[in-house]
Amino acid sequence: MGWLEGYVAAITGGANGIGLAVARRYLAEGAAGVAILDRDTSGIATLSDAFPGRVTAIAGDVRDPASHSALIGSAVENHGRLDVLVGNAGVFDFRRPLASYEAGSLGETFDEIFGINLKGYMLAALAARDALSQTGGSMIFTGSVASQYAGGGGILYTAAKHAIVGFIRELARELAPSIRVNGVGPGGTLTSLRGTAALGQQDRSLADNREQLEARLSAAVPLRFAQRPEDHCGLYVLLASRENSPAVTGEMYMSDGGVGIRPL
Template sequence: MSWLDNRVVLVTGGASGLGRAVVRRFVEEGASVGILDVSADGLADLSDEFGDSVVTSTGDVTRLSDNEDAVERTVDAFGKLDVFVGNAGVFDDNVTIAELPDDDEAIADSFRDLFEINVLGYLLGAKAALPELVETNGRMVFTASGASFEPDGGGSLYVPSKHAIAGIVRQLAFELSPSVSVNAVAPGYVPTNLSGIESLEREEGGVLDESEFDPSVHPAGIVPTPADYTGAYVLLASEENSRPMTGTIVRADLGRNVRGIGNVSGRALEFVTDGVDTA
């Protein structure tokens, strides 16, 4: 028996990257999965790969109606909804505040574009899924980040947006208890290219690829794959294995929180780890 047998899950941003790895792992664990994503091509690939185990919805997480449609399609296909996974997100390519455009409207556009996907999208998905989750005493699982706790995991827009996810998890856990459990996974480095935001002219996101990642800077000492993070999502989606947990953020950050922040003050100052001195 697998951990998610007979569970029905809806994943946003599930057509690529970490979201796609989560979908694949959930299907392997016995779940039926609905997927909401803007990429029709990516969703078609998932349908080809997983057949009747998935149902897809092409839509925008920043629209309540698209989230509601994805919930409806998932429930129509599989009869219920046990778990909502809020995962869709975009990156700011580590843009600093000095690098933001010198224009009120351009800064506002950049802020709005990123926060609408990374924060509002989670809230709208949670709102759309809530009535069905109340019926099943279900679970919400969000993708947080190491940047939900520390700087230097993104830029001056991305890091605050991921801090906001920590607030969403705690507040919704408080509001929805005991009917719905609310938790999150906070991955560290994920070797996948997050989308950027057009208003910053950084559409590719700028995430380091695997060849540029130095595993020696983290205590875990590995180069992770997206699949390496999926076990934490399975844990939080499984009522039997995480029943006492709500308001919890599982930090899967390669040990960064143990090591401490490696670069401060303009990313130029390095801590000396032998305890003798600091630069």
């Protein structure tokens, strides 16, 4: 038996990268069902084939409350309950500094990054709250190395990821004792995380120069390897499990290759 036997999870941004890896790991750990919300659900086909009848795909935008209602409704309707919400959808700013913006582009990009990376998490939490209260479930949100340190993104990405820490802490206080709320903070990871439409970078992703990215990430962290989505999944399993993390809430667990112990 796995750690999540019989659990039902809802995951935003679950069609690729870390979200897809978490969905696959949850199912391998015995989850009865996983409902996934993403703008492009084509990446879920292989997962659905591997776990027939246990995967539901919802096409939608995390800035749209109706998409979250459809996600949670699908999980409960198809699998009878909800035990875990994983907020994971995000976009990147490719380390764009404040000085490179004009007022108009700053406002548009701010709205997009904070709308997806933070407001999307809040809307997911709002939609899942009642269902998770019934099961004593948990919420897990994907932060970043940029949730703790400068340099993991540009001014907007870093600000949004820092804000997620405050969101997690406040929400954990508000939802205790019925729901635990935590986060996982991956470091630079080999994914296809995309840029913003506001900057015309919606078709640009971290995977565009994979070999160069892998070399740079491997050299940048004390553990000397570029992280892959699967490297973070154990924390998502641990934090979802009632039996194995019953007293953990309001925390952000870093999975960044040791960035915090780099020498000065």
